[in-house]
Amino acid sequence: xxxxxxxxxxxxxxxxxxxxxxxxxxKGEFVFLVGPxxxxxxxxxxxxxxxxxxxxxxxxxxGRDIGRLSQSKVPYLRRNIGCVFQDFKLLPNKTVYENVSFxxxxxxxxxxxxxxxxxxxxxxxxxxxxxxxxxNEISGGEMQRVSIARAFVNHPPILLADEPTGNLDPxxxxxxxxxxxxxxxxxxxxxxATHDKEMVDSMRKRVVALEAGRVVRDQARxxxxx
Amino acid sequence: xxxxxxxYFREAFVSFKRNWIMSLAAISTVAISLFMLGxxxxxxxxxxxxxxxxxxxxxxxxxxxxxxSVAQTNTVxxxxxxxxxxxxxxxxxxxxxxxxxxxxxxxxxxLLDALSGNPLPASFxxxxxxxxQNSASIDKLKASLKNNKAVDEIIGQEVVKRLFAIATxxxxxxITIIVLMVFAGMTxxxxxxxxxxxxxxxxxxxxxxxGASNWFIRWPFVIEGVLSGFLGALAAxxxxxxxxxxxxxxxxxxxxxxAFTVSATTFLYVVLALFTVGGVIGAGGSLFALxxxxxx
Numbered sequence: 374x375x376x377x378x379x380x381x382x383x384x385x386x387x388x389x390x391x392x393x394x395x396x397x398x399x400k401g402e403f404v405f406l407v408g409p410x411x412x413x414x415x416x417x418x419x420x421x422x423x424x425x426x427x428x429x430x431x432x433x434x435x436g437r438d439i440g441r442l443s444q445s446k447v448p449y450l451r452r453n454i455g456c457v458f459q460d461f462k463l464l465p466n467k468t469v470y471e472n473v474s475f476x477x478x479x480x481x482x483x484x485x486x487x488x489x490x491x492x493x494x495x496x497x498x499x500x501x502x503x504x505x506x507x508x509n510e511i512s513g514g515e516m517q518r519v520s521i522a523r524a525f526v527n528h529p530p531i532l533l534a535d536e537p538t539g540n541l542d543p544x545x546x547x548x549x550x551x552x553x554x555x556x557x558x559x560x561x562x563x564x565x566a567t568h569d570k571e572m573v574d575s576m577r578k579r580v581v582a583l584e585a586g587r588v589v590r591d592q593a594r595x596x597x598x599x
Numbered sequence: 600x601x602x603x604x605x606x607y608f609r610e611a612f613v614s615f616k617r618n619w620i621m622s623l624a625a626i627s628t629v630a631i632s633l634f635m636l637g638x639x640x641x642x643x644x645x646x647x648x649x650x651x652x653x654x655x656x657x658x659x660x661x662x663x664x665x666x667x668s669v670a671q672t673n674t675v676x677x678x679x680x681x682x683x684x685x686x687x688x689x690x691x692x693x694x695x696x697x698x699x700x701x702x703x704x705x706x707x708x709x710l711l712d713a714l715s716g717n718p719l720p721a722s723f724x725x726x727x728x729x730x731x732q733n734s735a736s737i738d739k740l741k742a743s744l745k746n747n748k749a750v751d752e753i754i755g756q757e758v759v760k761r762l763f764a765i766a767t768x769x770x771x772x773x774i775t776i777i778v779l780m781v782f783a784g785m786t787x788x789x790x791x792x793x794x795x796x797x798x799x800x801x802x803x804x805x806x807x808x809x810g811a812s813n814w815f816i817r818w819p820f821v822i823e824g825v826l827s828g829f830l831g832a833l834a835a836x837x838x839x840x841x842x843x844x845x846x847x848x849x850x851x852x853x854x855x856x857x858a859f860t861v862s863a864t865t866f867l868y869v870v871l872a873l874f875t876v877g878g879v880i881g882a883g884g885s886l887f888a889l890x891x892x893x894x895x
Contacts, residue, residue: 422808445812447807448810448813448815450810451810456809462804463805464801465801466618479815483605
């Protein structure tokens with residue numbers, strides 16, 4: 374599903390964020406991307422979304438070299454990758470419901486056809502009762518769940534999450550992990566970038582550890598590390 | 600397709616309402632710029648009408664020698680009339696010239712008594728077509744009559760030439776000022792739109808990241824831009840109507856012999872032009888200002 378070959382990213386100014394990363398993620402896998410802050414997790418996620426261009430190397434998503442994708446085709450790549458952002462990236466002037474239905478509207482599905490779909494996914498993340506709230510009227514954990522609902526609402530084959538449990542309490546975190554697990558069982562490939570040790574240890578999924586932009590460990594049913 | 604169009608319009612109106620302060624800023628910029636443009640255009644039209652009138656009145660006299668035959672007179676007439684620039688050439692006979700002179704001098708009868716016989720020459724009064732009222736036409740007329748022995752003198756040329764030159768300069772000054780005003784207005788309007796879009800750059804980034812195509816993002820902004828442009832043009836029209844009623848018409852009452860208003864039709868054309876300019880700048884400004892934010 375995702376194949377990275379020799380991916381290197383140097384930021385302007387010379388900071389080396391990714392250093393010759395090779396990685397294969399199969400369809401239906403659940404992968405944790407771990408490592409301390411600044412180890413390159415977010416850069417990797419942003420490269421997968423083609424928000425950033427790698428300095429060297431190639432990335433294949435569903436068999437396609439995304440480096441050769443023209444700017445006008447990028448939206449179609451992103452429709453296949455649901456992404457949960459570290460800073461949620463919710464639209465402040467749209468309600469919870471509108472934020473989620475927005476992801477469907479942009480791919481051309483009219484509002485009246487998607488009502489059930491949006492309501493179902495909001496119930497799935499436990500926000501069935503807060504659909505008409507605006508983002509500034511709900512908690513951080515709830516915003517995170519809106520972000521997940523939006524990423525998942527059109528059932529993309531790949532779900533990326535960048536620090537989805539950043540500032541959440543342990544109980545909420547476990548709830549979110551169960552949610553990711555459920556989404557994964559529905560057939561979606563899930564990649565979660567995190568530095569939440571407890572979460573990774575309790576889930577026993579594949580763990581890819583990054584350090585200073587290099588893959589230092591790739592372990593099936595792994596733990597966070599030392 | 601139809602649902603997308605409905606989406607674009609709904610999105611445009613909703614964001615227009617939700618970001619009303621920014622919308623208002625853009626509209627007032629458009630309104631003020633367009634009002635200045637419209638006001639100046641009307642002033643330019645008034646002056647151009649005045650100059651046009653003067654130009655049409657400006658005629659040139661071709662004076663003939665006294666002792667020429669009818670055939671010679673006819674030749675001069677034909678030579679003048681074959682020039683494509685000439686609108687009319689009216690023959691003023693010696694008798695007619697004397698009659699006009701007497702009318703003009705009727706307040707000083709003593710002067711007329713001093714005249715023995717008729718010293719006034721016959722002449723042709725030449726008027727040029729609109730668009731050809733310039734010194735080049737005068738030069739052509741002179742050239743074509745240069746070798747004609749029946750012609751004594753061509754009078755009025757220097758004054759008329761100067762008048763034409765002034766009219767040309769005035770026209771260019773007006774055109775330059777209007778072009779500069781369009782440019783200044785456009786810069787202001789695009790800046791206002793850019794501010795409004797800058798305030799929403801997060802939204803655009805998110806749209807890009809959840810897979811919205813560029814045109815999907817652009818349409819609502821373009822519609823919003825056109826809407827701002829039209830509302831600005833509407834406000835400018837109201838201001839112009841006030842200016843027209845309070846200023847131009849008052850000036851006309853004070854200076855009755857000078858036409859200081861434009862016709863309703865002309866006014867309508869100016870308003871139509873303002874709406875067109877407003878709409879085009881609104882749409883173009885939105886597209887221009889969006890460019891930078893669509894590169895994610």
